Amino acid sequence: MRAIWKGAxxxxxxxxPVRLFAATENHDVQFRQVHEKDGGRIKYQRVCSIDGEEVAYSDIAKGYEAADGQMVVLSDEELKSLPSRSSKEISIEKFVPSEQIDPLLFDKSYYLEPDKTGLKPYVLLRDALAKADRMALVTVAVRTRMTLAVLRVRDNVIVLQTLLWADEVRAPEFESLGxxxxxSAKELAMASSLVDSLSGDYEPDEFEDDYAEAVTQLVATKIEGGDITETPEAKEEDTEVVDLLAALQRSVDKAKAAKGGGAAAADSGADDDSGPATKAAAKKAPAKKAPAKKTTAKTAKTTEKKAPAARSATKKASSTRKSATRKSA
Structure with a gap:
């Protein structure tokens, strides 16, 4: 685990002195929204609801919608001026009986690990909490906002649980429950009997998320059966096409250079074989640039397979090479 906060x-x-670690993690099944035809992921754009234009992330600001529907835009400078806390202190306000904290108020849970230098005072606080059977009501600033929390002991480790504010809990206003x-007494007796017959201890490992397990098994079965969708990355394909077209363009330029530079082509051939006979052969048959033709043809075939849009460029390159060969001959 990685510490997300350090303080005392x-x-x-x-x-x-302690370090804060997230005590829980979400194992819920996560699905992606994809195109049914090819499995491509669905992307969402940031579009203004008024003019319909896509908005760059740098142009997005925070807005507060008033009760009457009016929107108030807040600048970064205004947000920075709001009261915030960056204290690295968990301040114990009071110790309260555990039963006074409604579980409905519990929000997020964190483990507190002591630094090496704070092991003894940590153990002292832990044992004091366990003996008193109370929770320590504290204030703490996590991610700049001050919040209420409690400290309690679980498995010999101090746990910090943030609390919701009192006005964040809704009142259950149901008219049918007056x-x-x-x-009736008879109904209550029967219900009590049922409660007694189903009584037992809570064993966390006794229950499991059968839905997540079923999804995992279904996906594994489809993969084993080859029932998967290949989703090539569009950007990579575009890059490959551009590279192939660039290679074809270089081939065309090379063919044009060979057309107007017979002497240069002869000198290039002399580099491979400096003998007089080779020079003479180069002058009589400039078309000895066959290896370049094969390479270009191979490139064109590859282009036809991977990038149909480049076929016209391939034909143009081939036509130019043929024209250059005839005139040179």
């Missing part, structure tokens, strides 16, 4: 727990006159609605 303020316990009276004692400071406990105070006058209650079960």
């Amino acid at each position: 727990v303020s316990f009276g006159l004692v400071n406990v 105070d006058e609605t209650h079960a």
Whole structure:
């Protein structure tokens, strides 16, 4: 695990240096939205709802929608002026009975690990919490915003759980559940009997996410059966076509150079064989540039397979080479 925050727990006159680690992780099944035909991922553009134009990320600002629907745009400078906390201190405000904290208020959970220098005060705080059977109500600034949290002990490790603010919990206002609605004594007795028959201890490993397991098995079966969709990257294909066209253009330029530079072609042949007979052969048969033709033809075939859009360029290159050969001859 990687620490996401470093600071210290303020316990009276004692400071406990700690590191914060996320205590949970999401194993929910994640799907991608793809094109059914070819499996390509669906992309979304940032489009303005007024003018319909795509907006660059650098032009996007934060806006607050008022109750009447009006939009107030806030600049980065204005946001920086808002009160924020960057303190690296977990300040214990009070120790409260555990039953007073409604589980509905719990938000995110983190493990606190002590630094080597703070092991003894960490153990002291942990044991004090366990003995008192209370939670330490604290304030902490995580990602610049001050929030309420509690410290409690789990498996000999101090756990920090952030709390929702009181106004973030909705009131259950259901008219059908009035105070006058209650079960009869007979119904309650039968329900109590059922509760007793189903009573037991909570064993986390007793339950599992059968949906995630079924999805994993389904995907594995389809892969083993070859039922997969190849999704080539469009950008890579475009790059390959451009490279092939560039290679064809170089072949055309080379053919044109050979057309107007017979002497240069002869000198190039002399580099391979400096004998007089070779020079004479080069003058009589400039078409001895056959290797270049084969290479170009091979490139053209490859282009026809991978980039149909380059066929016209290939034909043009071939026509130019033939014309150059006839005139040279």
